[in-house]
Amino acid sequence: MPTSLSGSDSSPDSEKPKKKSAGRNLPAAIGVGIGLGVIIVASLFVYKPVFIGVIAIAVVVGLWELTSRLAERKDIRVPLVPLAVGGTAMVVAGYVRGAEGAWVAMALTALAVLVWRMTEAPENYLRDVTAGVFAAFYVPFLATFVALMLAAEADGPQRVLTFLLLTVVSDTGAYAVGWRFGKHKLAPRISPGKTREGLVGAVLFAMAAGALCMEFLIADGAWWQGLLLGLAVAASATLGDLGESMIKRDLGIKDMGTLLPGHGGIMDRLDSLLPTAPVVWLLFVIFVGAG
Incomplete structure (x- = not known):
């Protein structure tokens, strides 16, 4: 018989391990x-x-x-x-x-x-x-x-660019490392796709990018300040993403909108940016002044 009484399929195709999916239209x-x-x-x-x-x-x-x-x-x-x-x-x-x-x-x-x-x-x-x-x-x-x-008069655009780069790099690091190595869930009840390994990737990627940005883009910035900035960005971006995931779970939706193909809505892209903005602004003020 091709199938068992329980309905399970024992064909060779069913025994092949499934490839990981990126989960979106890349x-x-x-x-x-x-x-x-x-x-x-x-x-x-x-x-x-x-x-x-x-x-x-x-x-x-x-x-x-x-x-x-x-x-x-x-x-x-x-x-x-x-x-x-x-x-x-x-x-x-x-x-x-x-x-x-x-x-x-x-x-x-x-x-x-x-x-x-x-x-x-x-x-x-x-x-x-x-x-x-x-x-x-x-x-x-x-x-x-x-x-x-x-x-900031001296380097306003560079500060904004650093903020955007670090947030994007943090999200990218979490996605890439989590997709490849992720095994331990970070917050399964809130966002099942997030892993502890992905968080480590976010921290490492953001700290490296922060050191480079503070050293070469920000007036009077230092690489060690960039390490702290990257660490803070990885934390706030992750919390922001989890926060919007809580909102979407409460609303029973996957995305806030469909305006951006492959991304969802505008709010699905702002989720990590919004809570990160005051954190980065404050650290810039502490490290190099208001400008």
Whole structure:
């Protein structure tokens, strides 16, 4: 008989070990990643205000994805208009007026969310505005720290480039090492694909890249500072990725959107960048000053 009574297949093909799958469309992911990289680098070094516009667009799209998923999966009605306007204002205020301007814009955005939601029925008011304030903090406020880095007169673009490179290198190191050598799960209930070996890869890759960036890109930077910076980036990027995984598991979705082929949505690319931005900004201030 070709099969047993239990229905198991003992054919030679079924006994062959399955190859590991990358889990996504790599050609599309690489193509989109290169395209985004070109846009970011070009806007970053050609004219700073253009890059502020890139941040603002990413913030608005990210807010749209987040609020759309909240409405679809949890029936949480977060007002997008005050979030989008306030989020853009946060990024611009952070670049023009510094951290103080960003905090003021954050407070006014939270107030606008509370007032805007008053135009609808009072049921679930507290739930909706709480989610709105969370969204304002999670997406635009954390993104504002990228604008604060860019505002440094001496080497603003280099600081932002270092931040982006270290986060990407950390994610790449975790993915490459975890895919090849990963055996021990890091947080199986949150993100089954992440492994301890992948975390080690993230740390090693980010520390090496940090040493090079601080030595050759940042004015008055030192290689040992880059080691600490890379370690901090690997930690914050991993926690950020796990944090969004928690959100997506709670919502019962795999990706926040489908805008970027091979990547998911904008929020699926911002997950490790957002919480890493304030960490990198703070370490730059400690190591080499605000600029």
